[in-house]
Amino acid sequence: MKHTISVLVENQAGVLSKVASLFSRRGFNIDSLAVGETEDPAISRMTIVADGSDYTVEQIEKQLNKVIPVIKVKTLQEGKYISRMLSLFKVSVPADKRAEIMKIAEVMGAKVLDVTKTTITLEFCDTVERTETLQALLEPYGIKEMARTGAIAIEKGSSTVRK
Amino acid sequence: MISGARIMVECLEAEGVNVIFGYPGAAICPFYDALLDSSIRHILVRQEQNAGHAANGYARISGRPGVCVVTSGPGATNLVTAVASAYMDSIPIVAITGQVQSELIGRDVFQEADITGACEPFTKHSYLVKRTEDLPRIIKEAFYIASTGRPGPVLIDVPVDIQTNEIKGYKYPEAVDIIGYKPSLKGNGLQIKRACEAITAAKRPVICAGGGVFSSKAEHALLDFARKADIPVVNTLMGIGVIPSDDRLCLGMLGTHGVKMANEAIQGADLLLLCGARVGDRSMASPNQVAKRTKIIHIDVDPAEIGKNMQANIPIVGDLCSVLSQMYERIEPLEHSEWIEKCRSRSQLDMGEEDEGKYINPKRFMRLLSETAADDAILVADVGQNQIWSANCFKIRNGRFLTSGGMGTMGYSVPASVGAWTAADGRQVIAVCGDGSFQMQMMELGTIRQHGIKNKIIVMNNTKLGMVRELQDKNYGGRHSGVDLSGSPDFNLLAQAYGIPHARIDSMGEARSAINQMLSTDGPFLLECIVSPAEGSFV
Secondary structure (H helix, E strand, O other): EEEEEEEEEEEEOOHEEEEHHHHHHHEEEEEEEEEEEOOOEEEEEEEEEEOOHHHHHHHHHHHHHHOOOOOOOOEEEOOOOOEEEEEEEEEEEEEHHHHHHHHHHHHHHOEEEOOOEEEEEEEEEHHHHHHHHHHHHHHHHOOEEEEEEEEEEEEOOOOOOOO | OHHHHHHHHHHHHHOOOOOOEEEEOOHHHHHHHHOOOOOOEEOOOHHHHHHHHHHHHHHHHHHOEEEEEOOOOHHHHHHHHHHHHHHHOOOOEEEEEEEHHHHHOOOOOOOOOOOOHHHHHOOEEEEOOOHHHHHHHHHHHHHHHHHOOOOOOOOEEEHHHHHOOEEEOOOOOOOOOOOOOOOOOOOOHHHHHHHHHHHHOOOEEEEEEEOOHHHHHHHHHHHHHHHOOOOOEOOOOOOOOOOOOEEEEEEEEEOOOOOOHHHHHHHHHOOEEEOOOOOOOOOOHHHHHHHOOOOEEEEOOHHHHHOOOOOOEEEEEOOHHHHHHHHHHOOOOOOOOOHHHHHHHHOOOOOOOOOOOOOOHHHHHHHHHHHHHOOOEEEEEOOOHHHHHHHHOOOOOOOEEOOOOOOOOOOOOHHHHHHHHOOOOOOOOEEEEHHHHHOEEEEEHHHHHHOOOEEEEEEEEEEEOHHHOOOOHOOOOOOOOOOOOOOOOOHHHHHOOOOEEEEEOHHHHHHHHHHHHHOOOOEEEEEEEEEEOOOOEEE
16 A cells, blocks of 8 residues: 655755665665755655555654654655645657647646657646556557656645644 | 864763774874873774674673774774674664765775765664764764664764864763654653553563663663562563573573573463563564464564564553653552462473583583672673573573674674673673684784783684584584584684683583683683584573
């Protein structure tokens, strides 16, 4: 089962490698990891999507908490958070199919960034699930290249990870 | 103006460090230069790994972090095994490594190694110092992190220019404030209440005590609680000596190489109180089986240990000493004589024949040694058969038993005994090793000689890597591969070459007088015991 874990860390050199190496040496699999600054420049947030049983996730949380520059770890509850990832798709498309692709983009809410005689490049910012849907719709045309960020997430309502 | 090196030395002094173990090199030379003007005693080991083990032995006896200092590159990488050993056994050491100049880092210059990277999986925390101004804070934090919560090794990698840089002045911080590091100490009151109720309701409770008892300095709290609640105690390898072995509550070591009395108590228990024990695979081969039929209460300062290897019904996170004291206050006196007698009636140790002719019986020898040694003697066992003979047959009363339990690092005992001796304040310190492990550390005879260390070394010589040989007998149809140690030097001649008194015995008839001679010698002593290659470790 997929879990989204929000990790607040001190913004200092080496933290990313400490966290990443912990995952590999404890045998935990990371689906994606995204890091960025928070409202407090001294603190960064890592959003980690990991696959594993409840036991694994509990262990991940506990082991992450032992990393000294890790301030707070929270596994976000299903249905209680908003998550987004950004993707760029470069799709092969002959001129006669261009309208079809643009229709798909419109329906899905993807943005056309670039068009050439043989390709079209789309930007899509949505959940992991919807991104996979768009990917499936584009696949028959031939995806030449795809780039994705890891998912980032924030809780619904007024609660925050910190408090 | 004051140099980084000078600041390092002064900060160590401010931490109360009076001895460090190390081996210099170019990248740590500024520190070594500043050390000359300090009262800190430096013990020059003969290989960097041994500086780490010595700091480990020192920490375990003094109860304060041990300090080791080595140079960059190979000096630092040689230290890795010692850092990993300390990590696995939760021993507080502060390891300081020299590093190449800051601006050259990453260019693969002479003696450059990414040691914070290499040690990442084995350190509680590590620092690569970027500015001389940061040194006081980092050193303060390093000692704090190493010694609080679940103790462990902390590495400080200091580029040589950080050591030579001069700054205007500094103030050694009085306290630390690390936003993400606040170890919890007191146990949750509700959980303690639940635990005490469960213990009161139990018919056949057993305490399993691990190395965490020593980390938390909870020996007395444990004994007081066990006596008030009248619960027998089994110990892990790391927990040997938590309560005196002649106490009626002491059932001995559990696990693959443990004693029947302890293992059967675990099998028969209806409640298991885990105290600072992480349920390692050698202690409990199938923890889930035990958990199915037994109520588990797990006390540990590291929340990650609870539920890692065994599911707990009542987890209690907190400092063991404080939790046990809280439980002591709450629990009513209990009585389990019948259960304890039942546990104690299980089969006793099989010590083998009294006299096997031209060999030393290592089990009987260890028993004899413990009867002859001082009440508070410190025994440092190496890894292999010698470790198991020591663990099961040497009776710890008010002394300590040190060994590399988690990592199982051969070559631990002699350097660790050097460190232990420097902290032991005149107590007897005896290292026990095999002829295999001794040859991984015998260069330390030079350290012992040079620094006037008065430890005793026992070499159990069976001309084999006995533990592996035993494994090959058991699991590989007796096909012996790579375990023959013929070609070893004459260990007595070797001791003689270092000017260290020595003796060799090959019959039990000589054992008592040899032990007396060793213990009464004012100085180091090497006693070689000729053991049958066929001797096994199980008791």
